[in-house]
Amino acid sequence: MSDGDTVETEVLERFPLLAPWLEAMLRRPTETIRPDAPDLDVPELGVDAEVLATLRDPAAPTQYRLGDRLGVGGMGVVRRARQVALARDVAIKTLRDDRRDPIHAARLLREAWIVGALEHPNIVPIHDLRLDADGFPQLVQKRVDGVSWSSLLADESAHATARRGEDALAWNLRVLIEVCRAVRFAHRRGIVHRDVKPQNVMIGELGEVYLVDWGVAVSLRADDAGLFPLARDAWTMAGTPAYMAPELLGEHLREGDLAGEPPRVSERTDVYLLGATLYEVCVGRPPHRRARLVDMINAVLSSDPEVPDDVPGELAALIRSAMAQRPHDRPPDVDAFQSRLEGFLRHRASAELSAHSARRLPELRAALSIGDRTAIYKLYGAIRFGCLESAKSWPDNEQSQKTLLAAVRAMVEFECEQGDAFAAQRVLADLEGLSDGRARAVPEDLATAVEQALAEDGIRRASIVRLRAEHDLAGAAGARQAFARTLGVVWVLVPLLGIVRTQLLGWPQRPWEIVAIPILAIVLTGLVGVALRRDLGQTGPNRRMVAAVLLAFAAQLALNAGVLAVGLGPPEAQLLVHVPLALVASFFAISVHRRFVIAIAVYALGYAVCLVWKDARFVSIALGNLVMMIGVLGLEPDRPRG
Numbered sequence: 001m002s003d004g005d006t007v008e009t010e011v012l013e014r015f016p017l018l019a020p021w022l023e024a025m026l027r028r029p030t031e032t033i034r035p036d037a038p039d040l041d042v043p044e045l046g047v048d049a050e051v052l053a054t055l056r057d058p059a060a061p062t063q064y065r066l067g068d069r070l071g072v073g074g075m076g077v078v079r080r081a082r083q084v085a086l087a088r089d090v091a092i093k094t095l096r097d098d099r100r101d102p103i104h105a106a107r108l109l110r111e112a113w114i115v116g117a118l119e120h121p122n123i124v125p126i127h128d129l130r131l132d133a134d135g136f137p138q139l140v141q142k143r144v145d146g147v148s149w150s151s152l153l154a155d156e157s158a159h160a161t162a163r164r165g166e167d168a169l170a171w172n173l174r175v176l177i178e179v180c181r182a183v184r185f186a187h188r189r190g191i192v193h194r195d196v197k198p199q200n201v202m203i204g205e206l207g208e209v210y211l212v213d214w215g216v217a218v219s220l221r222a223d224d225a226g227l228f229p230l231a232r233d234a235w236t237m238a239g240t241p242a243y244m245a246p247e248l249l250g251e252h253l254r255e256g257d258l259a260g261e262p263p264r265v266s267e268r269t270d271v272y273l274l275g276a277t278l279y280e281v282c283v284g285r286p287p288h289r290r291a292r293l294v295d296m297i298n299a300v301l302s303s304d305p306e307v308p309d310d311v312p313g314e315l316a317a318l319i320r321s322a323m324a325q326r327p328h329d330r331p332p333d334v335d336a337f338q339s340r341l342e343g344f345l346r347h348r349a350s351a352e353l354s355a356h357s358a359r360r361l362p363e364l365r366a367a368l369s370i371g372d373r374t375a376i377y378k379l380y381g382a383i384r385f386g387c388l389e390s391a392k393s394w395p396d397n398e399q400s401q402k403t404l405l406a407a408v409r410a411m412v413e414f415e416c417e418q419g420d421a422f423a424a425q426r427v428l429a430d431l432e433g434l435s436d437g438r439a440r441a442v443p444e445d446l447a448t449a450v451e452q453a454l455a456e457d458g459i460r461r462a463s464i465v466r467l468r469a470e471h472d473l474a475g476a477a478g479a480r481q482a483f484a485r486t487l488g489v490v491w492v493l494v495p496l497l498g499i500v501r502t503q504l505l506g507w508p509q510r511p512w513e514i515v516a517i518p519i520l521a522i523v524l525t526g527l528v529g530v531a532l533r534r535d536l537g538q539t540g541p542n543r544r545m546v547a548a549v550l551l552a553f554a555a556q557l558a559l560n561a562g563v564l565a566v567g568l569g570p571p572e573a574q575l576l577v578h579v580p581l582a583l584v585a586s587f588f589a590i591s592v593h594r595r596f597v598i599a600i601a602v603y604a605l606g607y608a609v610c611l612v613w614k615d616a617r618f619v620s621i622a623l624g625n626l627v628m629m630i631g632v633l634g635l636e637p638d639r640p641r642g
Contacts, residue, residue, distance in 0.1 A: 275322025
C-alpha cells in the first residue's frame with residue numbers, strides 16, 4: 001500500500017460517518033455532494049397535507065407527454081416533455097430510480113419551492129409542480145435549449161461558436177456577471193445557493209444564462225423553516241469539493257483555526273463559490289481539485305489558491321479576496337464582487353496597455369546598460385505613452401503608475417550619471433501626467449537626486465559660460481580692432497619710412513635707431529593697452545594679442561641689441577627680425593586663428609628673399625606686418641579657430 005493510500009485510509013477511519021461523502025469527494029470532486037442526514041438537512045416538511053394533496057391530479061399524466069432524457073444529476077432525471085394544453089415543449093425533472101424515497105422527494109419539493117420563489121431572468125422558471133401516481137414530485141420547467149458552461153469551457157470549438165467572435169475572457173466574465181445577478185436576487189430573498197459552479201450554469205442557444213440546480217440551497221430566514229432548509233441547520237458537508245468553501249465542509253472536518261466555529265453559511269459562501277468559478281475561468285481548472293483526498297481537504301481548509309502570473313492582476317486579486325478562508329475577509333456581498341468584475345471589463349483595455357508597457361521595462365533597462373540613447377528614448381517613449389494613455393481611461397490603474405515610476409526612475413538615474421540634469425528633470429515631470437493631469441507625489445529620493453544634479457549642472461554650466469566668454473572673439477571686438485589699427489598702421493609705416501629714408505632720400509640709418517624704435521613701440525603698445533585695458537582684458541584672445549605684440553617688440557629689441565653688440569649693423573638686424581616676427585605669427589596661428597599661417601609664410605619668404613637681396617628687407621617686413629594687421633582686424637566671432 002502506498003503512502004497516499006495509507007493517508008486516505010486514515011482519513012476514512014478517522015471520520016467513519018463521513019465515509020460516503022469522503023469517497024464521493026475523492027472520486028467525483030466536480031459533482032455535488034448532498035447532505036444525507038435527515039435530522040440535519042431535511043427536517044419534516046412544514047406544509048399542510050392539503051397543500052400536498054393539491055399536487056395530486058389524476059389528469060396530470062395526460063397533460064404532459066414525456067420524451068427522451070435530457071440529463072441526469074445527482075438526485076434527479078430531466079426529460080423532454082410536451083405540454084399538451086399549451087402545445088409547448090417543457091422539461092420535467094423527476095427523481096432517479098435509486099433516489100425515490102421520502103428524503104429525496106422532500107428535497108426535490110424544496111428545490112421546486114425555492115426556484116418557484118425566485119422569478120428572475122437568470123433562473124429557469126417553474127411552470128408546474130405535481131406528484132406522480134407513486135407520490136413523488138415532478139417539476140415542470142421551461143425547457144432550455146443549450147449546454148452547460150462547463151462543457152463550453154472544456155471544448156474550445158464549441159466555446160468559440162457560443163461567443164460569436166467575442167474575446168474568450170470577456171465573454172466568460174459576462175456569463176459570470178449574469179450568474180452574479182441570479183445569486184444576488186436569491187440573496188435578496190434570503191436564499192444561498194451553496195453550489196455555484198460552471199456545471200450548474202446553462203447557456204441557451206441565444207446566449208441566455210441560467211443558474212440551475214438549487215438542490216442544496218438553504219434559507220437564511222427563520223420564518224422559512226419547514227418550507228426551505230435553513231442555513232442554521234446546515235452543519236454537514238454540502239456542495240462540490242473542487243470549488244467548496246471551508247464552511248461547506250461541515251463541522252466534522254473543520255480543524256485548526258476553524259475548529260469549534262459553526263459553519264455559518266451566509267451570502268459570502270456564494271461569494272466564495274463565485275471566486276472559485278472565476279478561478280476556473282482564468283486558470284482552466286477548479287481551484288481545489290487534487291489527486292489525494294487529504295490534499296483536497298487541505299486545499300479547501302487553507303483556501304489559499306495559487307494564481308498563475310498570466311492572470312490579470314485585478315482578477316487575481318479578486319480571486320484571492322473572494323476565496324479568503326474566513327468569510328469576513330471576502331467581499332461583503334455579490335454586488336461588491338460583480339462591481340469589481342464589471343470594473344475590470346471597463347478597465348481591461350487600460351490594464352492590457354499598462355501590462356504591455358510593463359513588459360517593455362526589461363528592454364529599457366538593457367538599452368540603458370548599453371547607453372544607446374536612440375533606443376533608450378524610443379523605448380521610454382513607448383512605455384510613457386502606454387502608461388499615460390492607460391491612466392486616462394483608468395486613473396486608478398496601479399500598474400500604469402508603478403510601471404511609469406520604474407521607467408522614470410531608471411531614466412533619471414541614467415541622465416544623472418550622464419550629467420544631463422535638465423533631461424532628468426524633464427523625465428521626472430512625466431510623473432505629473434498621471435491621473436488626468438493630477439500631480440502625483442514625486443518620490444523624495446528622485447526629487448533630491450534631480451535637485452542635486454541641477455545644482456552640479458548649474459556650477460558646470462557657469463564654468464562653461466565663463467570659459468566660452470574667455471575665448472569668445474566677440475568679446476571687446478571693437479577695442480581689439482582699435483588696438484590693431486593703431487599699432488598696425490605704425491607697424492606698417494615704420495618699414496615703409498625706412499625705404500623712403502634710405503633708398504629715396506639716401507639718408508643713412510644710425511645704429512641706435514634700431515634699438516630706439518622697438519623701445520618706442522613697446523611704450524606705444526603699453527599706452528594703447530592701458531587706454532583699452534578694461535575691454536582688452538575681458539577675453540583671452542585679446543590678452544594674448546597684446547602679450548604677443550609686446551613679446552614681438554621685446555624680441556626685436558633684444559635681437560637688435562645683440563646684433564649691435566657683435567659689431568653688425570641695422571641691415572643684418574632687419575634681416576634677422578623676420579625670425580621673431582614669424583614666431584609671433586605662429587603663436588597667433590596656434591592660439592587665435594589658423595589664418596595667421598599666411599603671415600608666417602610671408603615672413604619666411606621675405607627672409608629668404610632678403611638673404612639674396614638685402615634692400616628688400618623693409619618691403620618684406622612691411623608686407624608681413626600688413627598681413628598680421630589684416631588678420632587681427634578680420635577676426636570674427638563664431639568662426640572656427642586654431
